[in-house]
Amino acid sequence: MLEQYFSLFFEFVKVGLFTFGGGYASLPFLYQMSEGYGWFSVDELTQMIAISGLTPGPIGLNMATFAGFKTAGLFGSIISSFALILPMIIIASQVFRLYKKFSENKFVKTILYVLRPTSCALICFVALKLFYGLVLNNDISFAHVNFRALALVLFLFVLTFKFSRNPLIYIAFCAVIGAASYFLK
Amino acid sequence: MQKISFLNIFKAFFKIGLILLGGGYVIVPIMKQELTEKRGWLSDDEICDYYCVSQCLCGIIAINMSILVGYKLAKFKGVLAGVLGMCLSPFVSIIIIADVLNKIISIPFIEGVFWGVNLCVIILIYLTLKEMWLKSIVDKFSAFWFVLILALSILKVNPALLIILSIFVGLILQIIKDKKNA
Known part of the structure; x- marks a missing residue:
C-alpha cells in the first residue's frame, strides 16, 4: 500500500513537470499509468476525461484528483493533486522574480517552439489510440469495426464544422445518443 | 498597497475555481472580473502578463496563474491561499462524482450513456488539438x-x-x- 502511494506521488510529480500546454497534455502520462500500473482501465480514464471537462476547475487537476481517487481512494486523490501541484509551486514562484524576462527570453521561446508540436503529437497519439480502441476494437485490419461508434464519431466530426467549440454541448448530445442506443438495443 | 489577508485571497480563488469551466484561456476573463474589477488587486495588464508566463511554464495554466498572482499579493502565504482556494471546489466535486460513479457505473443504462460520452472524448481531444495546431x-x-x-x-x-x-x-x-x- 505504502509503495503504491509512493509511485502515485512520483508519477504525478512527473505529470506536473512534463505537462506543457494545458490539461490535455497530461493525457499521455495518464495513459502510461493505466498501461504500466493498471491503476485504472483505459475505459475508466476516458470517463475521467469527460467528467473532468464537465466539472468546475482546471481539467488537468480534475483528472489528477480522479485518477488518484480511482487508484487509492480519498488519500490517493490528496497525494495525486498535491504531487501534481508541487513542481508548479516550486518553479512558478521562482520564475515570478524573472516575470516578463522569462517569457521573453530567447531560449524559453525556442524551447517552447519545439515543445508545442511535441504536445500536439502526444495528444494526437492519445486520440488515435482511443479511436483504435473504441471504434476499431483494437484491430488494425478493420475487421472488427464498430459501425455504430464510427457513425457517431463521424457525425460529431461534421458537427464541429458548423457548431461552437463548447464541449458541454457535445458531451450532452453524446450522453443522449448513448442512452438512446441502450434502449434501442 | 494594502495588505491582503490569507482568507480574502482564499475566498477570491475559491470563487474562481468554482466558476472555472474548461481549460486554457477561460481563466483570463474570470480573473479580470474577480481580481481587477471586483477587488482592484491587480491591473488587467498584469493578468495578461501572468497568463503569458504561465503558458511558458510546465503544469496547468490556471494553477500556475494562481501561484503567480498569489505570490504577487502576499508572497508564499498568498501562493498557499491561491492554490488551496483554486483547488478546493474542483477537488471536492470530483471526489463526490467519482464516489457516485463507482456505485452507478454497472447499471446498464449508465453504461450506455458512457458509451456515447467516451466516444465524445475523441472529438473533445480533436477540438483541443485544432486550437493548439495553429499556434504550434x-x-x-x-x-x-x-x-x-x-x-x-x-x-x-x-x-x-x-x-x-x-x-x-x-x-x-x-x-x-x-x-x-x-
Whole structure:
C-alpha cells in the first residue's frame, strides 16, 4: 500500500513537470499509468476525461484528483493533486522574480517552439489510440469495426464544422445518443 | 498597497475555481472580473502578463496563474491561499462524482450513456488539438517535429523522454541560431 502511494506521488510529480500546454497534455502520462500500473482501465480514464471537462476547475487537476481517487481512494486523490501541484509551486514562484524576462527570453521561446508540436503529437497519439480502441476494437485490419461508434464519431466530426467549440454541448448530445442506443438495443 | 489577508485571497480563488469551466484561456476573463474589477488587486495588464508566463511554464495554466498572482499579493502565504482556494471546489466535486460513479457505473443504462460520452472524448481531444495546431505547427520544422514525435509515440517511446528531448533540441537550435548571428 505504502509503495503504491509512493509511485502515485512520483508519477504525478512527473505529470506536473512534463505537462506543457494545458490539461490535455497530461493525457499521455495518464495513459502510461493505466498501461504500466493498471491503476485504472483505459475505459475508466476516458470517463475521467469527460467528467473532468464537465466539472468546475482546471481539467488537468480534475483528472489528477480522479485518477488518484480511482487508484487509492480519498488519500490517493490528496497525494495525486498535491504531487501534481508541487513542481508548479516550486518553479512558478521562482520564475515570478524573472516575470516578463522569462517569457521573453530567447531560449524559453525556442524551447517552447519545439515543445508545442511535441504536445500536439502526444495528444494526437492519445486520440488515435482511443479511436483504435473504441471504434476499431483494437484491430488494425478493420475487421472488427464498430459501425455504430464510427457513425457517431463521424457525425460529431461534421458537427464541429458548423457548431461552437463548447464541449458541454457535445458531451450532452453524446450522453443522449448513448442512452438512446441502450434502449434501442 | 494594502495588505491582503490569507482568507480574502482564499475566498477570491475559491470563487474562481468554482466558476472555472474548461481549460486554457477561460481563466483570463474570470480573473479580470474577480481580481481587477471586483477587488482592484491587480491591473488587467498584469493578468495578461501572468497568463503569458504561465503558458511558458510546465503544469496547468490556471494553477500556475494562481501561484503567480498569489505570490504577487502576499508572497508564499498568498501562493498557499491561491492554490488551496483554486483547488478546493474542483477537488471536492470530483471526489463526490467519482464516489457516485463507482456505485452507478454497472447499471446498464449508465453504461450506455458512457458509451456515447467516451466516444465524445475523441472529438473533445480533436477540438483541443485544432486550437493548439495553429499556434504550434507554424513552419516546416515544427511540422516535421510533429510527425517525428507522433511516430516515436507509436513506437512506444516514453512521453517524458520525448519532452526532455524537445527541450534539449530547443536549446541546441537556439545555440546554433546565436552562432549564425555572431
